[in-house]
Amino acid sequence: MSQSIKINDKSYPIDVDGDMPLLWFLRDKLELTGTKFGCGMGLCGACTVHIDGQATRSCVMPVSAVAGKTITTIEGLSENGDHPLQKAWLANKVPQCGYCQAGQIMNAASFLATNKKPSSYDIDNAMQGNICRCGTYQRIKQAVSDAAEEMYKEA
Amino acid sequence: MSVSKQNTVSNESRRKFLKQSGLATGGLVLGISLPQTTIAGFKMGEDSTFNPNAFIHIADNGDTLIYCGRCEMGQGISTALPAAVADELEADWTRVNIKQGEGNEEKYGSQATGGSASIRTMYIPMREAGAAAKVMLVAAAAKVWGVPAQDCMADNHFVINKNNQQKLGYGELASLAANEQVPASVTLKEKKDYKYIGKDIARHNQGDIVVGKLTYGVDTKMPGLKYAAITHCPVMGGKLKSVDKTAAKQVKGVIDVIEIPRFEVPFGSLGGVAVVADNTWTAQQALKKLKIEWDLGEHQSYDTKAYKAQLVKNVESPAQLAAERGDITKAFAEAEHVVKATYTGGHLSHSPMEPNASVVWVQKDSCEVWAATQSPADIQKVLGQYLKREPKDIFVNVTMAGGAFGRKFKCDYVHEAAVLSQAVNAPVQLTWSREEDMRTGYYHSINAQHIEAAVDKDGNVTGWLHRAAFPAIASLFDPSLDRAPANNLGDVDNHPFGIANYRSETGEAKAHTRIGWYRAVYAIFYGFAFGSAADELAHKTKKDTVSLLNSIYDNNKNAEQAEQVARSKGALAMAAKMSNWANRDKLPKNQGLGIAVHYSFNTYVAMAVRVEVNGEDIKVLEVDAIVDCGQVLNTDSATAQMEGAVVMGMSLSLRTEVVFRDGAVVNSNFHNYPVLRINEMPQVNVHFMENDYKPTGLGEPGLGPFAPALANAVFAASGKRYRDLPFKPMSM
Numbered sequence: 001m002s003q004s005i006k007i008n009d010k011s012y013p014i015d016v017d018g019d020m021p022l023l024w025f026l027r028d029k030l031e032l033t034g035t036k037f038g039c040g041m042g043l044c045g046a047c048t049v050h051i052d053g054q055a056t057r058s059c060v061m062p063v064s065a066v067a068g069k070t071i072t073t074i075e076g077l078s079e080n081g082d083h084p085l086q087k088a089w090l091a092n093k094v095p096q097c098g099y100c101q102a103g104q105i106m107n108a109a110s111f112l113a114t115n116k117k118p119s120s121y122d123i124d125n126a127m128q129g130n131i132c133r134c135g136t137y138q139r140i141k142q143a144v145s146d147a148a149e150e151m152y153k154e155a
Numbered sequence: 156m157s158v159s160k161q162n163t164v165s166n167e168s169r170r171k172f173l174k175q176s177g178l179a180t181g182g183l184v185l186g187i188s189l190p191q192t193t194i195a196g197f198k199m200g201e202d203s204t205f206n207p208n209a210f211i212h213i214a215d216n217g218d219t220l221i222y223c224g225r226c227e228m229g230q231g232i233s234t235a236l237p238a239a240v241a242d243e244l245e246a247d248w249t250r251v252n253i254k255q256g257e258g259n260e261e262k263y264g265s266q267a268t269g270g271s272a273s274i275r276t277m278y279i280p281m282r283e284a285g286a287a288a289k290v291m292l293v294a295a296a297a298k299v300w301g302v303p304a305q306d307c308m309a310d311n312h313f314v315i316n317k318n319n320q321q322k323l324g325y326g327e328l329a330s331l332a333a334n335e336q337v338p339a340s341v342t343l344k345e346k347k348d349y350k351y352i353g354k355d356i357a358r359h360n361q362g363d364i365v366v367g368k369l370t371y372g373v374d375t376k377m378p379g380l381k382y383a384a385i386t387h388c389p390v391m392g393g394k395l396k397s398v399d400k401t402a403a404k405q406v407k408g409v410i411d412v413i414e415i416p417r418f419e420v421p422f423g424s425l426g427g428v429a430v431v432a433d434n435t436w437t438a439q440q441a442l443k444k445l446k447i448e449w450d451l452g453e454h455q456s457y458d459t460k461a462y463k464a465q466l467v468k469n470v471e472s473p474a475q476l477a478a479e480r481g482d483i484t485k486a487f488a489e490a491e492h493v494v495k496a497t498y499t500g501g502h503l504s505h506s507p508m509e510p511n512a513s514v515v516w517v518q519k520d521s522c523e524v525w526a527a528t529q530s531p532a533d534i535q536k537v538l539g540q541y542l543k544r545e546p547k548d549i550f551v552n553v554t555m556a557g558g559a560f561g562r563k564f565k566c567d568y569v570h571e572a573a574v575l576s577q578a579v580n581a582p583v584q585l586t587w588s589r590e591e592d593m594r595t596g597y598y599h600s601i602n603a604q605h606i607e608a609a610v611d612k613d614g615n616v617t618g619w620l621h622r623a624a625f626p627a628i629a630s631l632f633d634p635s636l637d638r639a640p641a642n643n644l645g646d647v648d649n650h651p652f653g654i655a656n657y658r659s660e661t662g663e664a665k666a667h668t669r670i671g672w673y674r675a676v677y678a679i680f681y682g683f684a685f686g687s688a689a690d691e692l693a694h695k696t697k698k699d700t701v702s703l704l705n706s707i708y709d710n711n712k713n714a715e716q717a718e719q720v721a722r723s724k725g726a727l728a729m730a731a732k733m734s735n736w737a738n739r740d741k742l743p744k745n746q747g748l749g750i751a752v753h754y755s756f757n758t759y760v761a762m763a764v765r766v767e768v769n770g771e772d773i774k775v776l777e778v779d780a781i782v783d784c785g786q787v788l789n790t791d792s793a794t795a796q797m798e799g800a801v802v803m804g805m806s807l808s809l810r811t812e813v814v815f816r817d818g819a820v821v822n823s824n825f826h827n828y829p830v831l832r833i834n835e836m837p838q839v840n841v842h843f844m845e846n847d848y849k850p851t852g853l854g855e856p857g858l859g860p861f862a863p864a865l866a867n868a869v870f871a872a873s874g875k876r877y878r879d880l881p882f883k884p885m886s887m
Contacts, residue, residue: 016434017407024436028382033374034367036557038508039589040439043825046508074367081366089365093357093791096799097229098364099371099508099557124834131825133508133558134229135802136795137836 003067007032008076018064022056023047025063026073034074034102038131045130048103049073055110057129074102077109085109088147096134104130108144116152118144166291166337182214182329185288185337210256211240211288217312217326219246224256224263225273226529227360228507228556228563230854231792232273234358236281238351239788243285243344246325247312248351253359258524258531258551266553267530269564269672271756271852274788278850279343286341288332295331296323346786346847355791360555372527372554373512373586380514381410383575383585384438386445387427387595388417389819391668392452398428399446406444408437413578415571421631422537422565425595425669429571431579435586455818457667459502459601462815466603467497469662470622477641478648481656483609486618490609494695498606498684500880501812503599503673504828509557510592511568515575516582517542522549522573527556529564537566538573560803561672565597593828594820597671598813600625603662604684614696616707619654621647621684624662625677628670637665647681651719651754653711668815674803675858678755683880686751686863690870700750700867701731719754725844726761726781727752733779733842734763739871745769746776747872753859757851759783759844760797764864768872773882775805775837775865780857782841785848793853797841800857805837806830808862808880814887821887829885 003014007030016025026032026049035058038046042057049058050072077083085105095101104127111126112118118126123144132140166185212220221240223233237253240246256263265276289309296314297304306317313322346353363369388395400412410431417426428445432438487493513526515538522542524534531553535546542549556563572585587595602625609618627639644659673679689707693700704727708720730750731737739748745767752761761781767774780797787793810829814821822828866877 017437020434020436024434027374028434028436031376032367033370033376036371036508037373037435037510037586039824041589041824041826044508044589077366081362086365090357090361093355093361093795095229095358095361095364096231096792096795097508097556097558098361098369099229101364102367105365124836128832128834131508131830131832133506133560133803133830134795135799135831137802137831137833138798138839139795140833141836 003064005063005067005069005071007071008073014063014067016063019062022049022058022061022063022066022071026058032073032075036099036102038100044100045107046100046103048106048130050106050110053110053113055107074106077106083109084147084150085112085143088143088150092139092143092146094136094139094143096136100130100132104132104140108147112144112148112151116148118148166333182212183288183291183333185211185284211244211284213288213325213329215326215329217250217324219251219325220254221251222254222256222263224266225277226266226268226531226553226556227255228268228527228529228559230796231358231789232268234356235274235788235792236277237359238356239278240281240285242349242351243282244289245309245311248356250312255553255555258535258553260532266532267564269529269561271758271854271856273852275757275851278788282343283341286343287338290338290341291332291335292325292328294335295328299323299331353787353790356789358792369555371509371557372525373509373557375514375525375554375584377514377582379581381431381433381579381581381583382435382438383429383431383572383583384435384442385415385427385429385571385585385587385591386442386447387425387591388449389594390449390451390455390457391425392454394426394450394452395428396448396450402444403430403441406437406441408433409441411579412445413575415574418541418570420537420540422533422567422570423541424567424571424574427571429575429585431575431583439588451818454667457815457818459815462667463499463501463601463603466601466624466662466664467499469624469664470603470605471497474622474624474660474662475638477644477659477661479658483618483620483656483658486609486656487607489611490618491612492610492695494608494610494688494692496606496688496691496878497603498680498687498878499603500601500680500683501884502601502668502815503807503811504593504596504813504822505560505562505673506593506828506830507556507558507560507562510589511562511587512585513569513572514582514584515569515572517573517576523552524549524569525552525554526569527554527559527563528566528569529556529559529561530566533564534566534569537570541570541573560674562597564672589825590823593822593824596813597631597669599673599679600627600670602680604680606684606688608688608692610692610696614698614706615710616654616692618656619652620658622660622662623647624664625680626664626666626670628672630666630670634666638663643677646677646755650685651711651716651723652685652707653709653720654707655710667818675755675855678753678855678859679807679862682751682753682755682859683862683866686753686860687866687878689751690749690863690867691876701727701736704752722759722783723752723754726759726783729781729842729844730761730763730779733781733840734765736763745872747868747870749864749867749869749871751860751863751867753856755856755859758853758856760856760860762860762864764861764868766865766868766872768869773809773869775835777838778840780839780841781844782853783844783846784851784853785846786850787843788850790843793843794841796853797857798839801837801839801861802831804858804861804865805835808865809883810881810885812881812884827885827887
């Protein structure tokens with residue numbers, strides 16, 4: 001019996017070699033290309049997705065290891081592209097080439113789920129696994145901080 | 156007010172290639188023809204034939220499409236230029252869509268996107284096209300109302316009858332406007348009336364980026380697509396001796412294993428072996444099972460440590476004359492102080508986040524390419540040569556590039572996909588691994604520069620010797636070169652420093668790997684040498700670096716460089732002001748402020764860098780970047796370019812270097828090519844000089860002043876002078 005995997009609320013059979021990293025299952029099999037290939041070694045963070053809510057580098061995660069789990073990719077982070085991080089990214093005009101930004105946003109979303117009031121140091125610490133070669137770091141920091149405020153503001 | 160007299164715009168509404176472009180019929184379509192010789196004093200191609208380089212299409216419902224012929228790699232050109240068109244067109248920006256033009260230089264003019272040239276060369280023609288379209292829309296409305304055109308005005312996608320405030324939308328007017336004469340001359344807007352030019356406008360594609368919808372070269376999908384991975388000969392000029400494909404071919408999902416010989420044209424494949432499979436991962440896995448023996452060839456002993464040491468020797472002894480003025484011997488004989496220093500730097504890898512990738516489908520009668528590229532025409536040329544077809548028969552879909560920095564000017568990764576597509580008779584997507592991207596580059600030149608400066612008893616810098624040795628980009632085209640051609644020192648010879656007695660020399664430096672354009676190119680090391688040497692001179696003569704620089708600029712008596720002198724000094728003065736240079740002695744004990752200014756790619760950038768040094772640890776706290784690029788087109792993307800220059804500047808100043816041993820690159824991935832991460836990001840403040848100079852580009856000029864400003868700051872903080880880039884290389 002084939003195993004299956006739930007991605008962005010949809011179930012898919014794992015019909016590939018179980019050693020295939022989740023990244024390539026997403027990109028080449030499901031053609032969900034929002035998750036990017038950057039290094040293949042878990043060094044750059046471009047391939048970050050959520051596995052049961054936890055930011056994970058999909059380039060080093062065999063697809064068989066996530067059978068039965070719930071995966072969220074950038075395409076499924078919010079229904080209308082209106083996650084507070086996505087809004088903060090636009091307001092701060094973060095992207096340059098944009099290639100790393102899906103990974104940055106997914107990493108930040110997982111981080112903010114557990115840290116409601118991140119300090120500058122917390123943000124650096126949480127985000128330093130995600131490389132941006134264009135150099136958008138200053139804006140990423142601001143956007144993460146803005147999103148945290150938006151997400152956890154007093155009602 | 157500037158009036159363009161060139162008839163640069165043509166009405167394409169009925170031309171047959173509209174259909175080829177897949178545009179809806181109806182509405183107004185304008186092509187823009189470059190006035191080749193008149194753009195901002197910058198010489199374009201020699202070709203004076205009809206060269207429409209952009210299209211404006213206004214549909215009958217008012218939807219407006221503007222094509223960008225220049226390639227987008229994150230620098231924001233596909234927002235900045237169309238916004239300038241929209242400004243002159245008096246368009247409603249929310250009604251404007253932007254499309255990347257396919258590879259077609261006959262249609263779009265030069266698409267080679269580099270040299271920070273897009274804005275410098277395209278700003279006026281793009282605006283003229285917008286202005287011409289506006290004139291035609293106004294003329295059409297005037298006819299409808301039976302009033303003179305001067306009684307009408309365009310505003311926010313409408314033409315308004317000034318007599319009675321009646322309005323007609325651009326959509327209603329588009330087809331009528333298509334029947335109007337293209338104006339022989341247009342009047343461009345005045346600065347005070349700009350609506351989009353010089354404003355903070357978000358890049359048009361950021362909405363797609365944050366939801367993962369924007370597709371890059373590596374994201375191309377189509378029915379029947381096969382996937383490939385490649386490994387290259389580790390040494391330039393080596394050849395495949397043997398390959399055992401047996402194990403690789405047995406991997407389930409592998410379609411074929413294909414040898415790709417080196418294609419000896421500029422930007423052709425270095426040579427390698429590729430696996431084609433039904434997905435990328437399978438291809439990568441099978442690739443590891445190949446047993447390959449290479450004949451490494453003549454460059455197999457290349458060792459960058461030894462090579463750099465040799466470059467230093469080559470610049471610390473007489474070399475070949477490049478340029479000379481005045482009497483340098485006399486200046487040094489009469490000098491009160493002489494400062495001598497040698498500066499060096501390593502190879503760099505562009506390492507954009509999107510590795511080299513492309514899809515090519517070669518069929519009997521067609522060849523179609525989907526790729527991130529900085530030069531679609533080079534793809535057409537190289538694939539044309541390889542397939543023995545006309546360049547125009549190679550159709551290039553230019554995708555968004557996930558960073559490029561000069562690497563994607565070269566199309567070896569596209570040529571290889573063409574070889575594979577032909578071999579397996581299917582569309583093939585070739586994705587290089589990060590390791591291949593890092594090891595099979597076109598590297599920034601390893602380099603050494605020796606400066607000797609003479610200072611007279613009054614503190615004037617009277618003599619300057621600048622000896623440089625680096626393998627030149629020209630070696631790609633002429634491998635027999637044993638040093639950089641004299642004209643590669645042109646930016647040194649023409650630097651606006653005023654030094655009466657001057658000599659430049661080029662030292663021996665044969666290339667042992669492929670050298671390429673890397674963001675800012677030679678300005679990285681020229682800027683480092685000028686900016687560091689000035690600070691060393693100031694220290695030696697007990698002067699303030701800013702006043703010393705000012706005195707050097709003031710000694711420039713060449714009237715043709717008066718503007719360069721004034722603008723360099725202006726940016727420097729603003730950097731001093733913003734960074735509180737005058738009070739730098741009041742900084743905490745471990746902190747230091749460094750300053751530098753550099754002119755490159757027609758733009759002036761001054762930077763002041765504040766650091767804290769604790770032992771060996773250098774922490775960059777704050778950077779003030781002052782930019783004089785004339786009229787700024789888009790303050791948002793211009794600011795982003797400076798932030799990016801600081802980040803790339805920190806990577807190459809502090810840590811990154813490509814190391815060769817036994818002919819091959821030792822680095823492999825980001826663990827041993829440690830580019831800057833967010834935890835080291837300093838505060839960056841960007842300021843633009845206000846003036847009416849013509850706009851110039853910003854993709855590169857931010858890098859020149861950064862490394863010297865940083866070195867000077869570290870010296871101020873700690874007394875330690877770093878003369879070798881990167882300051883703190885990894886031990887490999």
